[in-house]
Amino acid sequence: MIPAMPASASPARRSSVSVLRFGRVAVMGALAVVILFGGVWGSWGTAQHVMLSKGREEGTVRVTACAGDSCSGPFTPTSDGARARARVTLDKSVAVRKGETYAVVLKPQSSHAVRSGPAGILYAWVPFGGALLLASVVVAGGMRLTRMAWALGLAGAALLTSAFLAVR
Structure with a gap:
């Protein structure tokens, strides 16, 4: 043992280290x-x-145009109570391409569709x-x-x- 080193840390030092450790974890x-x-x-x-x-308008959208950050196309319903629409919008992303057809759900009271x-x-x-x-x-x-x-x-x-x- 090195004479300049204490045999163990003091109780006050141990408790302050524990409090700091608990604070960091919290x-x-x-x-x-x-x-x-x-x-x-x-x-x-x-x-x-x-x-x-359930209860939302479900169908498909054939993407006919993309501009800015959205694409649009006609909506063809596949669920009961859904109605056909000439144009709904779909967020443009890497996954949406012009000319493709996607299964979508319409957001309530809007013409915005999500895949x-x-x-x-x-x-x-x-x-x-x-x-x-x-x-x-x-x-x-x-x-x-x-x-x-x-x-x-x-x-x-x-x-x-x-x-x-x-x-x-």
Whole structure:
């Protein structure tokens, strides 16, 4: 033993280290929860229409024109109570191409459509997939929970990859 080194840390030092460790874990845990909540919030605006489509107008849209950040085309209904429309809009993304036909659900009291089916559900949850990836970094670095971080990161990567493959 080195004479200049104390045999053990003082009780006051141990308790202050414990308080700081608890504070770091609590703050980073709260940050991870806020990030995940933001991802769910960002996804739910679209996902609710796709996942809870009972009673909504369902059909197909053949994209005839794209301008700016939206595409449009005629709506052909496939559900009871839905009516045909000459023009509905669909958000333009990498997954929407002119001349293609997509299964959609119309948002209530509007002519705005969102993709339905497995591709639409996965695409709607893309913001949550990004939040899972970001939260995994916070959990790994701030909370030092590497297994939980790997689980969050892999879940986010799987969600984003499956959404990419589904909407191709």
